[in-house]
Amino acid sequence: MKRLTNILSDIWYVCWREMKHFWGQKVRILMNIIQPVIWLGLMGNMFSNITAIPGFPAKSYLQFMTPGVIAMTSIFGAAFGGMSIVFDRRFGYLNKLLASPISRVSIPMGKMLSSALQAGIQSIIIVLIALALGVKFGTGFTGVLVMVLVAMLLTLAISGISLSLSAVLKTQESLMAVVNFLTMPLIFTSNAMFPTNMMPKWLASIASYNPVSFAVEPMRNLILGSWNWGALGVDIVALIGFGVLMTIIATLLFRRSVA
Amino acid sequence: MDVIIEAEKLTKIYPGGVLAVDHIDLSVKEGEIFGFLGPNGAGKSTTIMMLVTLLHPTEGKARIAGWDIVQHRGRVRSVLGYVSQDIAVDEYLTGWENLLLQGKLYHLSPQEIKTRGKEVLEMVDLWERKDELVQNYSGGMRKRLDIACGLIHRPRILFLDEPTLGLDIQTRSKIWEYIRQLRSEHKMTIFLTTHYMDEADKLCDRIAIIDHGKIMAIGTPLELKRSVGGDLVSIKFQENGNGQREEIFTALKEFPLVESVKEKDSQLLIVTKDGNTAIPQILSRLHDMGAEVQSISMKRPSLDDVFLFYTGRQLRDEEASPQDFYRMRMALRRAKR
Numbered sequence: 001m002k003r004l005t006n007i008l009s010d011i012w013y014v015c016w017r018e019m020k021h022f023w024g025q026k027v028r029i030l031m032n033i034i035q036p037v038i039w040l041g042l043m044g045n046m047f048s049n050i051t052a053i054p055g056f057p058a059k060s061y062l063q064f065m066t067p068g069v070i071a072m073t074s075i076f077g078a079a080f081g082g083m084s085i086v087f088d089r090r091f092g093y094l095n096k097l098l099a100s101p102i103s104r105v106s107i108p109m110g111k112m113l114s115s116a117l118q119a120g121i122q123s124i125i126i127v128l129i130a131l132a133l134g135v136k137f138g139t140g141f142t143g144v145l146v147m148v149l150v151a152m153l154l155t156l157a158i159s160g161i162s163l164s165l166s167a168v169l170k171t172q173e174s175l176m177a178v179v180n181f182l183t184m185p186l187i188f189t190s191n192a193m194f195p196t197n198m199m200p201k202w203l204a205s206i207a208s209y210n211p212v213s214f215a216v217e218p219m220r221n222l223i224l225g226s227w228n229w230g231a232l233g234v235d236i237v238a239l240i241g242f243g244v245l246m247t248i249i250a251t252l253l254f255r256r257s258v259a
Numbered sequence: 260m261d262v263i264i265e266a267e268k269l270t271k272i273y274p275g276g277v278l279a280v281d282h283i284d285l286s287v288k289e290g291e292i293f294g295f296l297g298p299n300g301a302g303k304s305t306t307i308m309m310l311v312t313l314l315h316p317t318e319g320k321a322r323i324a325g326w327d328i329v330q331h332r333g334r335v336r337s338v339l340g341y342v343s344q345d346i347a348v349d350e351y352l353t354g355w356e357n358l359l360l361q362g363k364l365y366h367l368s369p370q371e372i373k374t375r376g377k378e379v380l381e382m383v384d385l386w387e388r389k390d391e392l393v394q395n396y397s398g399g400m401r402k403r404l405d406i407a408c409g410l411i412h413r414p415r416i417l418f419l420d421e422p423t424l425g426l427d428i429q430t431r432s433k434i435w436e437y438i439r440q441l442r443s444e445h446k447m448t449i450f451l452t453t454h455y456m457d458e459a460d461k462l463c464d465r466i467a468i469i470d471h472g473k474i475m476a477i478g479t480p481l482e483l484k485r486s487v488g489g490d491l492v493s494i495k496f497q498e499n500g501n502g503q504r505e506e507i508f509t510a511l512k513e514f515p516l517v518e519s520v521k522e523k524d525s526q527l528l529i530v531t532k533d534g535n536t537a538i539p540q541i542l543s544r545l546h547d548m549g550a551e552v553q554s555i556s557m558k559r560p561s562l563d564d565v566f567l568f569y570t571g572r573q574l575r576d577e578e579a580s581p582q583d584f585y586r587m588r589m590a591l592r593r594a595k596r
Contacts, residue, residue, distance in 0.1 A: 006366055013363040017349065024351040024392075092345025096408075099311045100364040101336040 010102040014110025015117070018084060022118050032073070036126040039069045040133055057195050058224055066130045067219035068192035070147065071212055073126060074119040074155040075187060079179045081115040081159030082166030085254075086175055098258055105251045108167075112159045112247060119155035123148045138225020146232075147219045153239040154215035158186075160246025167253035192216050214238045263289040263416060263448050264310065268319035271305050271472075279305040281472035282319065287450060287465075289415075292442055294463030295452040296566070302472035303452035304344070307420050310450070311341045324415055337365065340414035344421040346401050348393050354380065354404050355389040358411055365412035372411070379407040382437060399430035406437065417441065419451040423458060435462050456562045466562075468569050475569040484560045487568040489518050490534030491558045492541070494527040497551035507550055514540065534559070 022028070044062040051061050058064035085107070088094040097107055127137070127144055137144055162179060169175045187193070189203065190212035196204045207213050218235040221228050264287035271280040280302040287293045295303045308314040310321055312332045320327065326334040348357050358380065362372035380386040383403035393401060402422075409417060422438070423431040435458070441447040453459050459466050460480045467477040476483055504522075511520050511529060516537040521528045531537040534557040545552055 009363065009366065013360055017352070017360055020356065021351045092343050092347035093349065095308075095313055095343055095345070096341070096347040097364065098313055099336060099339075099341040100361070101333050101366070102364050 007103045007106055010106030011110045011113060014097070014102075014106055015114040018111055018114030019117060021084075022114070032122050033125055033129070036069050036073060036129050039072070040065060040126075040130060040135075044133070053198065055195070055197055057197070057220075060135070062130065062133060063135050063223055064195075064220065065193075066126065066135050067147065067216050067223055069130075070123045070126050070151050070219060071154060071190070071192045071216045072187055073122050074151045074215075075158050075183055075212065077119055077122060078115050078155040078158035079162050079183045081111055082162035082164075082175055082179070083172060084111055085163060085166045086170065086172045089170065090172070094258075104255050104258065108160075108163045108250045108254045109247065111163060112156050112250065115159035116152040116156045120148050120152045123151040135223075137223055139222045139227060143222040143227075147222055150215050150219055150236065150239065153236070153243055154212065157211060157239065157243040157246045160243065160250040163250040164246070164253045167250070167257040170257075186210065186212055190216060191220075211239070211242050214242070261289045262286045263324055264293075264321070264450060266306075266310070266319065266321040269306065269309060269316055269321050270318035271302075271309060271314060272317040279472050280309070280316075283469075283472075283474055285467060285474065285477065287448060289448050290442060290446045292438060292449045292451070292462060292464045294459045294466045295450070295469055296454065296456070296459040296466050296562070297452075297469035298454060301469045303454075303469060304420055305472075306469075307341075307418050307450070307452060311339055311418050312336055313341075337412070338415045340409035340412065340417045342406050342409040342417070342419050342422065344424055346398070346405050348396075348401050348405050348408065350393040350396075350401075353390050353392055354385055354396070357393060357404060357408055358389075361408040362411050367412060375411050375413065379410045382410075382440070383407045384433075399426055399433075402426060402430065402434070403437075406434070410441070413445070414447070416448040416450060419449065421453060422451055423453070423455065431458075438462060456566070460562045468566060470570040476565070480562060481559075483565045484562065485532065487565050488560050489530045489532050490537075490560075492529040492531055492534050492538060492555065493558075494529070494541070494545075494555050495525070495553045496527075497553050503548060503550055506548065507545065510544060510548065511541065514544075516540070 040062055044065055047061050047065075050056060051059060051064075056064075085094065088097070094107075098104070127147070131137070139146075161182070162175075165178055166175055169178060189206045190210040191207050192212060196207050196213075199207060214235045218232045221231065264285070266283055266285050268282045268284060269280060270278075270282050272278050283302075283306060295306065297303050305314065309316050310323060310328060312328055312335050315329065320329075322328065323335045324338045326338070328335050349360070352360065355376065358376045359372055362376065367375070377386065380389055383406060385400060385404055385407065388396070388400070393404065396404065406419075406422070409419075419438070423434055426434070438449055438451075439462070442449060451458075451463070463480065465477065465479050466483060468475045468483070476486070478486070507527070508520060508522075511517055511527070514531075514537065516531045516533055518530045518532065520530075529537070529541070538555065538557065542552065542555070
């Protein structure tokens with residue numbers, strides 16, 4: 001019992017440190033606000049006529065895009081989860097953590113948790129901006145809560161990928177290169193930007209397996225006003241499964257890298 | 260006194276076959292300030308990293324406070340404090356937040372963190388500035404905070420890797436002061452590495468000279484110096500005492516502690532095994548003989564001489580490996596901010 005509470009406390013304090021970094025970087029928070037404004041304001045305007053194409057699932061492109069922007073912002077944030085380990089390694093802080101009696105698994109887990117919390121905050125900011133731009137949230141407050149939760153689950157999983165990579169690639173340059181190589185295709189082969197029914201067949205089939213789609217789809221259903229419990233359940237279970245899998249892989253790889 | 264750090268044939272071979280630490284045996288007693296002296300790349304940091312459980316030994320064994328460093332890593336970690344040469348404080352947090360986090364990592368209670376945090380911050384003179392971001396700290400302040408972090412859980416053994424690397428003279432002497440205080444007030448055992456001769460000489464109770472991963476010599480600074488040659492005592496006489504020169508020569512040569520006597524520039528140069536004991540004996544004998552001494556001085560062989568004797572080269576000539584050089588530069592850059 002004492003062991004478990006210690007592990008939970010370790011995870012929390014690793015996370016607490018990352019959250020302190022998050023709040024300490026005012027520019028980063030500002031960019032978190034500006035970026036969705038640009039995505040929603042500019043892209044939403046540019047593509048507003050896309051809704052006229054037959055088969056487009058929403059009446060307003062902004063409403064359609066909001067879940068996509070939430071997913072994208074979450075992925076970009078999560079992708080850099082591993083970067084903090086690379087920096088900790090480089091500046092000697094990782095050794096300080098490892099020389100203390102904290103459980104090894106709490107380091108990747110705490111960092112993943114902080115990525116998820118940050119994604120939650122970012123998602124709320126995006127929702128507020130979307131509201132200001134006149135986007136309707138079809139399922140109301142509860143729907144928004146579920147959307148934020150889904151974004152956090154997605155982030156947990158993606159930051160697990162990033163942390164796994166950081167255990168193998170130990171320099172920031174190589175990690176950046178691989179992360180950049182992965183994030184854009186991950187977004188563009190999902191349903192974040194365009195509906196799958198308007199994609200070429202091959203792309204649509206990739207999109208249906210892309211984990212990002214499992215997050216965007218329920219968010220989009222919610223914003224368009226449908227509580228489709230069956231589909232929601234399947235997506236959330238898939239996301240949780242993916243998250244758990246990535247947590248396990250990330251912790252195993254991390255443990256191996258510091259052994 | 261009990262032995263608190265024990266290593267037997269401790270060895271580290273890095274992947275790729277680099278033999279960094281080569282079958283080291285050592286034992287450190289509780290309450291000792293023990294120094295590892297050697298050039299960069301000699302295996303000092305690797306040895307510390309093994310002892311604080313950050314690296315697996317390739318061969319050999321070591322025990323910290325009785326716990327095996329491989330089998331009981333958790334126990335070992337909770338009895339030791341480790342302050343690396345990297346100045347690993349988090350600059351996005353305040354001084355106090357750094358300490359709080361450290362306390363939490365060692366599972367201290369909020370009350371313990373509060374009282375001990377104040378205690379260690381006062382010791383390193385940072386209490387007044389505890390609520391400032393570490394970003395605004397100078398290099399010396401960061402190092403002091405780092406040391407405070409290593410102390411909050413009251414470790415029985417403190418490992419300090421190059422504690423004064425790149426710091427200014429005042430900060431260095433401050434840090435020496437803290438180290439002595441920790442030993443005298445808390446009976447803490449201190450294991451430090453250094454490549455500064457004066458640090459090893461003035462601060463450490465015992466020194467191990469390490470080169471190419473091997474311990475070349477081990478002992479108190481005095482023992483090490485004596486092992487390479489005796490103390491040099493030089494005596495100058497009053498002008499009128501010249502008549503007895505021959506007598507004095509023969510008398511001094513009879514002393515068991517005296518190894519040789521020479522005359523140079525109207526001074527007597529005496530080489531002795533132990534100057535501290537020999538001087539009073541010599542003086543009282545000279546006094547009995549009626550010779551009037553104007554001045555007397557003693558010079559010991561320096562640790563530089565010792566290092567040269569055991570490793571065949573001078574410490575300062577040593578060239579660092581690229582990795583060490585990079586680490587040193589990073590540490591210096593952070594220290595100088």
